[in-house]
Amino acid sequence: QQQVKQSPQSLIVQKGGISIINCAYxxxxxxxxxxxxxxxxxxxxxxxxxxxxxxxxxxxRFTISFNKSAKQFSLHIMDSQPGDSATYFCAAGDSGGYQxxxxxxxxxxQVIP
Amino acid sequence: GAVVSxxxxxxxxxxxxxxxxxxRSLDFQATTMFxxxxxxxxxxxxxxxxxxxxxxxxxxxxxxxxxxxxxxxLTLSTLTVTSAHPEDSSFYICSAxxxxxxxxxxxxxxxxxxxxxxxx
Numbered sequence: 259q260q261q262v263k264q265s266p267q268s269l270i271v272q273k274g275g276i277s278i279i280n281c282a283y284x285x286x287x288x289x290x291x292x293x294x295x296x297x298x299x300x301x302x303x304x305x306x307x308x309x310x311x312x313x314x315x316x317x318x319r320f321t322i323s324f325n326k327s328a329k330q331f332s333l334h335i336m337d338s339q340p341g342d343s344a345t346y347f348c349a350a351g352d353s354g355g356y357q358x359x360x361x362x363x364x365x366x367x368q369v370i371p
Numbered sequence: 372g373a374v375v376s377x378x379x380x381x382x383x384x385x386x387x388x389x390x391x392x393x394x395r396s397l398d399f400q401a402t403t404m405f406x407x408x409x410x411x412x413x414x415x416x417x418x419x420x421x422x423x424x425x426x427x428x429x430x431x432x433x434x435x436x437x438x439x440x441x442x443x444x445l446t447l448s449t450l451t452v453t454s455a456h457p458e459d460s461s462f463y464i465c466s467a468x469x470x471x472x473x474x475x476x477x478x479x480x481x482x483x484x485x486x487x488x489x490x491x
Contacts, residue, residue, distance in 0.1 A: 301482035361414045
């Protein structure tokens with residue numbers, strides 16, 4: 259059972275455009291929603307994260323939008339740059355237990371000049 | 372910020388041998404570390420959760436006798452792939468959560484750079 263569904267799996271955006279990646283979750287116990295950026299051959303790096311008590315969080319060119327009732331959240335990358343080309347993973351975790359994080363399938367973003 | 376180091380970053384071994392991968396938290400204490408496996412162009416699949424001083428908790432379908440995990444101290448966890456076979460070839464990534472009371476939030480995980488295992 260895929261607990262975190264992510265789309266699209268690949269995305270091509272022109273430089274300066276907006277990249278949008280969507281995720282949906284099923285487990286209502288999730289209360290932590292991070293996004294990770296991964297470059298080839300490297301481990302994931304935390305990009306930005308949100309908790310369900312807010313509907314939006316912005317850090318620089320990166321914005322998370324969160325819809326608790328729909329159990330959906332999305333990442334927007336404004337003014338996308340070639341250096342943003344990477345694989346992005348959404349994830350969801352809960353504060354209980356060992357605080358495991360479940361990852362989405364990933365979106366390979368390519369920003370073309 | 373918090374740094375997690377993995378070693379080795381790349382290892383090639385013969386079928387039937389065992390390989391140990393280390394995961395170290397360099398500037399913080401990690402009560403909990405997680406081990407993931409990632410196949411090419413796929414997501415990270417959690418293999419197990421290791422807690423300092425206790426046995427690791429393995430995810431369903433992961434052979435605990437195949438993938439031995441030891442969380443020897445608050446800064447070191449090791450994953451040993453025993454009797455490795457070509458199907459064990461993969462990218463193994465660890466992450467660590469800072470002990471409570473640390474600088475990071477309770478759910479902030481720091482990932483290592485990964486270890487690529489190739490079994491011939």
